[in-house]
Amino acid sequence: MKRLLILAGRLLVTLVFVAAAAAVAYWLWDRYMLEPWTRDARIRADVITVAPDVSGLVSEVNVKDNAVVKKGELLFRIDPERFTLALDKAEAALDAARSALDQARRDDARFSQLANVTSQQKIEETHAARDKAEADFRIAAAARNVAKLDLDRSEVRAPANGIVSNLSLRPGDYVMAGKGALALIDTDSIRVEGYFEETKLPRIQVGAPVTITFPGQSVTVRGHVESIAGGIHDRERSEVEGSLANVNPTFTWVRLAQRVPVRIAVDLVPDGMRLVVGMTATVSVEPQSLKTAGKS
Numbered sequence: 001m002k003r004l005l006i007l008a009g010r011l012l013v014t015l016v017f018v019a020a021a022a023a024v025a026y027w028l029w030d031r032y033m034l035e036p037w038t039r040d041a042r043i044r045a046d047v048i049t050v051a052p053d054v055s056g057l058v059s060e061v062n063v064k065d066n067a068v069v070k071k072g073e074l075l076f077r078i079d080p081e082r083f084t085l086a087l088d089k090a091e092a093a094l095d096a097a098r099s100a101l102d103q104a105r106r107d108d109a110r111f112s113q114l115a116n117v118t119s120q121q122k123i124e125e126t127h128a129a130r131d132k133a134e135a136d137f138r139i140a141a142a143a144r145n146v147a148k149l150d151l152d153r154s155e156v157r158a159p160a161n162g163i164v165s166n167l168s169l170r171p172g173d174y175v176m177a178g179k180g181a182l183a184l185i186d187t188d189s190i191r192v193e194g195y196f197e198e199t200k201l202p203r204i205q206v207g208a209p210v211t212i213t214f215p216g217q218s219v220t221v222r223g224h225v226e227s228i229a230g231g232i233h234d235r236e237r238s239e240v241e242g243s244l245a246n247v248n249p250t251f252t253w254v255r256l257a258q259r260v261p262v263r264i265a266v267d268l269v270p271d272g273m274r275l276v277v278g279m280t281a282t283v284s285v286e287p288q289s290l291k292t293a294g295k296s
Contacts, residue, residue: 036203037284040259041194041212045187045277048160049180052078053153058173065167068187069158075182076156076169083151090140090147097133097140104133160186190275192223192264194283197257204228209286210264214279221275222268225285229261 056078063075108130162184175181192212196204204225212221264283269275 035284036196036200037282038194038196038200039280039282041192041264041281041283043275043277043279043281044191044193045185046189047165047277048162048184048186050075050156050159050182050184051178051180052156052175053177054078054083054150055175055177056082056154058169058171058175061167061169061171063164063167065164067164067167069162069164069184071158071161073158074155075158075164078154078156078175080151080154083147083154087144087147087151090144094137094140094144097137101130101133101137104130156181158184160184161188162186185277190266190277191226192221192266192281192283194262194264194281195259196262198260199257201228201260204262204285211284211286212264212266213282215282217273219270219273221266221270221273221281223264223266223283226263226265228263232258232260 058076059079060077061075062077063069063073069075104126108126165183165185167182169175169181192210206225206227208225210223210225212223213219214221266275
């Protein structure tokens, strides 16, 4: 009897250890394979390449590297002298076109009143001269507006709230129209992009609250799932226009889960903390979102 009790006790202890090991294994599987969290996340933001609309010498740089600027704030100024002269010239041409138009209208009105004593050809010529003067006036007005726009665009302003990055522009540099002169990080677009394995996507819902932590920092940033990527690039497939798809053969025994980008909006950042684009982060969908996902 005593021997049976000892064997039963050993069996019970063994079963307890097996059950505990199974529970731990299930928890680890659920934690690392199914729960929607990842260490593979980064701070992202839209980077605007600020380029002048006109070419010229930089006469003034009003910002420093890593400076925080507001939308519409002056970044740098291109020497306006050439554009001022061009505007003066365009305004003079507009005045001349206006005078010519006034004269053409007077001539047209005068000859129209003399229809009984002048030829039809002369009347048609005055009509044509008036129409040409009106067209020349519109051309001169457009040229004046372009010259004024060029003068205004010689002052390059911030297109959005942001942070000036990697600034090397100096007074005396020559900048070209359409060529990037500096980079501006759009701070209104700062977000977190997490790369979740496809096995975790069923537990991720748009709008679900998210906690965001950063290596070496004890503070937590709050956010929510904004969107889930609609597709990712298939590296195993090479498409050639006009022919069948070329799919590379694979002989691996284990198929790795694909990582899908999930965009996370930042809701609350603790005071004193600065989010630097490119920082790595760990993101985790909170438990209450899992309940919501289960009900849906």
